[in-house]
Amino acid sequence: MNIVEIIKKKRNGGKLTRREISYLIHGYLDGEVADYQITAFLMAVYFRGMDDEETINLTEIMLNSGDIIDLSRIKGVKVDKHSTGGVGDKTSLILAPQLASLGVFVPMISGRGLGHTGGTLDKLESIPGFRINMDVEEYKKTLEKVGCVMIGQTTKIAPADKKIYALRDVTATVDSLPLIISSILSKKHAEGAEALVFDVKIGTGANLQDEKESEKLAKQLVSVSKKFGTKAIAVLTDMNQPLGNKIGNWLETEECIEVMKGKKVDDLLKVNNVLAGAMLLLAGKAKDIDEGEIIAGQAIDNGTAYNKFLEMVEVQDGDVSYIKDYKNLKRPAHSHKFVSEKEGYITKLDAFNIGVASVELGAGRKTAEDKIDYLSGIILSKKCGDKVSHGEVICELFAENEDRIINAKEYVKRAIEIGDEKKSQRKLIIDIID
């Protein structure tokens, strides 16, 4: 087999055989295929796509390039959620303990922030001491004991994806459906879950800009998962404005804690509990998503989700006192109140620009080497549809230095539109695909 012929075949719109994809991936891992050949191939895939069979083969070959965790010794249904990424998208921190408190095992392997979107691992690490590195045995033991566990990807899981993902990030080949699908599913199917719920974001703050592409992504995540014998549901949710009111690593963790302690953050709770409902349905603990949503809401209302969260934090070496100490408001040195220059209604609160602003404030990385400032971020006092008067605070920006706030303000300014009339609101839950 010849790597140039394989690249050319895909470039010319051909369909690759399983053997050709295997040669490509294993050749790359073995050092026979060069990274400059893989990136040319990835760009060809960006333009030509892959059909279902090719995508399934690519996923399976990447999955089998590493360890697949066997959770069969844990008696009970294992369900996980994966989000395609958004701004203020923090449901994982609620869902894992919430579902665990309802008797569903949640084995969750998460990622870091990427571009303008946040990452679960960074949010967890905003809790002092929280440890996201574990070997497989400890991962299993923690899951068995607590009912949920949240860690980072190990080098042994889907190493082909790890290497390829690093190249995609620096060659403008991230937003390609078959590459996204194979990357997500090769990791997710390695972590041992029997059922998966996908939160596919649609809107300016989503990683995939095209709405039709997002729908296709949702459908393919479900259909490809089923080919692997994994039950799956995809929920398409709005990401035109940030989810919830807080953006930033500790700020998002704080908002999750507040919600689990009873605070009503409507959009966050709605998306969270629909996802939880879908997970409960797949776990056989609810007859449909609606019933699951109600059951999930009760686990928050009666405090069991919050208690489970504290238990998980403690087991994973996080500082529980830091969470409980609500008198110590954790805020960085500098802040700025962004006020409205006129009276009206918020018609736009663009998630992408808010996300970029929060990176500027220190909540995200511009290069892989950047250090995150856990306390920085944005608190929204207003959301789309809210009335605002002249001089009233729309949001507050937090950072460790003034320069960061000056830079971030530009993006916040771009994000906000105020109109004379209240615009009809977008649907929060756009579609459910199963």
Place this chain on the structure above:
Amino acid sequence: MNIVEIIKKKRNGGKLTRREISYLIHGYLDGEVADYQITAFLMAVYFRGMDDEETINLTEIMLNSGDIIDLSRIKGVKVDKHSTGGVGDKTSLILAPQLASLGVFVPMISGRGLGHTGGTLDKLESIPGFRINMDVEEYKKTLEKVGCVMIGQTTKIAPADKKIYALRDVTATVDSLPLIISSILSKKHAEGAEALVFDVKIGTGANLQDEKESEKLAKQLVSVSKKFGTKAIAVLTDMNQPLGNKIGNWLETEECIEVMKGKKVDDLLKVNNVLAGAMLLLAGKAKDIDEGEIIAGQAIDNGTAYNKFLEMVEVQDGDVSYIKDYKNLKRPAHSHKFVSEKEGYITKLDAFNIGVASVELGAGRKTAEDKIDYLSGIILSKKCGDKVSHGEVICELFAENEDRIINAKEYVKRAIEIGDEKKSQRKLIIDIID
């Protein structure tokens, strides 16, 4: 400036600025841009193309990445020819001495065989001792003394092209118009010629398969050259069957010698003399191509082209006695006569498959490390339109071992079609663009 944004811009169909192209090329030469980023970019260019301005900028930046040879001290017009590559395409070996014998300086920097097509350097090196490496000063002196010089690309000429070409070859990004044009012209404009004639091949044996693309290539080679102040003419010639009757490195050199000594190989002579005519026109030595063609023919008929060839070989350390010793027929150990299985007319003699067969015989390289066998190749006894009887020889294959002949026969079989009726012949000179 950000390399990922530049790749993404081209990927999305955007037009790159001169600054962006410069950042890309110089970043690559400086090591700031990785080869795996360049190859993703090249594949994006394959799909999205480049407009005239981008192509000109890319060419100029690659040209200026290295030395530009100054031939102004040589008094006289300097004209070169470049072919896009074909099978049996050997005109350079005739044209250089032929034009030099007519008082036109021919500074020729050539390449090696690529895929199924041969390369001038390999043909020259089939003459024992012939030296294709020279520094710039010797190159100038030889040109001044002999009137022509034929060497290989030095590392100092268009180093950006050298690096990028190596990547294109192994990532299926060779056949992209802006990449072909910038690669050819960045080298050709560095060698010091004031006028260029392009032989753009059309047909199965050409490097570019699409006929429309070849026409576009011819037009752009001429228009971009003119932007650089270089006079230019492109001749579109047929490459559906090999040019001339001999294919292989020494075999082609031998055929050129035979032609210069008076043998009438019709198609080879026609293409050669039209190209020579165009060169004479650009050099101001003919009022049009037709007149130039006649003048060129005389330089062969009166033996001055052949004498100039011997002079060039001698000056470049080639063994002139090897050329003159016609009693020693230089043939490898094994040969095979390919005969017709029926009576009829040759309707197809597919240049691509004949080219591949000659690579199989040892006349070309499958990998960059392969050693060429200079004596191997194919002699055609018949060409398209010729009548053939049952059992009559169509061609003879030559190689150093029997296995090579067995492999090559398969491709020769694929190349030949015999029909009951004589098909109308394709035009040899398809179009002339100036």
